[in-house]
Amino acid sequence: MRMQIARPAYLSWPEYLAIRRGKRRWDLAAAIPMTALGLGLGLQYFGHLENDATSPIMGVDPIYVYGLATMGCGGLGYLLGPVVGGSLWRMTHRRTLARIEARDREFHQHIVKNRVDPSRQSATNPVPDYYGEKIGSLHQYRQWLRDQAKYRRKAAWPEE
Template identity: 40%
Template sequence: MPTRRFISTSKSRNIAGSVDIITIGGPYSNKASFFSNLNRTHNHVERKNMDWNSYFALRGTRRLYEYAFMVPSTVLGLLGGGYYFTRQDFDPTMLIFGVDQVLVYGIGTIASALLGLSLGAVVGNVIFRSVHSNARPLLDKMDREFFKRIALNRANPTGNLLTRPIPDFYGEKIKSVHDYRSWLRKQREYHRKTLYYI
């Protein structure tokens, strides 16, 4: 008899409060990782909600896409900028905007690498969104909810000191629900230290 799978919704407490969580039922669902079911879950276009563990997994996948394109684009930008500026006529007696030519060419090469880095992140994000087009509306919704909660729960930035900055101000290091709870504890601790100077 073939195994029957089903989709069920349940109310659960999480960082978004009360959010419907979609679970995939099956005899090995507790052992299966999210990535093994990623393609199958994306086929359910009618899904209205996404659980936070799935969101953080997709967020990590998006970051991998960005890194995968950032590395080659940065190298290409560096090599392209270096090639362009080394082909220019060099006269040590001439200045560019009152600055030595070597310094200007060096800055231009570094700027080309940084431009390649930025373009790689953009291209990686675009490709990720096209590959996971079914999950894109839910991911955008969860992004808005996540950053709203980051802005709501982070420590007061007016007490931010250069010697003691707010830990992970934008929540970039949060990769799971456990990381989010740890981030909340750090924000409360920072607020307490700033308020009572302890």
């Protein structure tokens, strides 16, 4: 019989942000092998196709079309990497998933309440981290709040 350790029903903010940072790392780490896999599969498939140099594809030499398609497979793998990483992360963190999702909702409300209006952005004054994706600690959250306030002050004065 296993002894159960009592866990609090909520996550503290530092714990939540550390978990969130870890999840982001899983997403980014999964992008690397998925990119290599997509590129490898594209290379395998398009590298073994018979190509006839006398019959262009949409007016372009087939070797260039196959090369672009292979790079597209690598790009697709890069885009699927975070999906796979997020799924693997969710499978390995099932026990705390409900608490994490509750904190996610609360964190999202904080972000929505404190982020700036993007309609005032310009090429010289872009919106700083609109979705709060790069926040991984309390220090970074406070910096994000300062950046939002700085943007509000800067956007209040029209450019001349």
